[in-house]
Amino acid sequence: MAQKESTFFNMTLTLFVVTFVAATVLGFVHDLTKVDIALAKQQAQQKAIESVLPAFDTLGESYKMLPEDSSDSLEFFPAYDANQKLVGVAVKTYTKNGFSGLISIMAGFSPEGTITGFEVLEHKETPGLGSKMNAWFKDENKPGQNIIGKSPATSKFEVKKDGGDVDAITASTITSRAFLEAVVRAHKTYQNAQEQPAISNNPTKAGGQS
Known part of the structure; x- marks a missing residue:
């Protein structure tokens, strides 16, 4: 019984760590790219204004x-x-x-x-x-x-x-x-x-x- 509890705990801990790391990486990538995305949208809008x-x-x-x-x-x-x-x-x-x-x-x-x-x-x-x-x-x-x-x-x-x-x-x-x-x-x-x-x-x- 003790072994099952330990295995379940380890699986839960591993899942938590993986989820935490993935969320951290996604958040980092989002912060890294949001300025570039906003700039690209602004440039596209400016180009559209000039073209019409x-x-x-x-x-x-x-x-x-x-x-x-x-x-x-x-x-x-x-x-x-x-x-x-x-x-x-x-x-x-x-x-x-x-x-x-x-x-x-x-x-x-x-x-x-x-x-x-x-x-x-x-x-x-x-x-x-x-x-x-x-x-x-x-x-x-x-x-x-x-x-x-x-x-x-x-x-x-x-x-x-x-x-x-x-x-x-x-x-x-x-x-x-x-x-x-x-x-x-x-x-x-x-x-x-x-x-x-x-x-x-x-x-x-x-x-x-x-």
């Missing part, structure tokens, strides 16, 4: 606004030229109605509300189908798909199956609806924000395009 807007000299301070149809805020990044004139605003928008849930997008708008570009930041849509949205909706050779240079104020940003003006991704209507929903959410919130002081504030140097 016309050339700019400075970025103003970012700010958040709550859409009328959601409890989650959108983040705005106003961009200015060398004369501190607003050239556009990048909006980090989203939808939770993708085929596989969340789709996060960086959408760029001119001061008049025209879409200057977009980049899909995050999604889990089906490879080869919904995953094509980043290229599908900016194809210059397909006017029915391409939303660049258009505005939800003058075009109906819904798929044609629902009476809109945009061709859905083949076999990916749900993804297409969700993508357009995210863009429209960004546009509506941007329109509501245009009269807010946040956009007209003096810009703060935060990087730009050469």
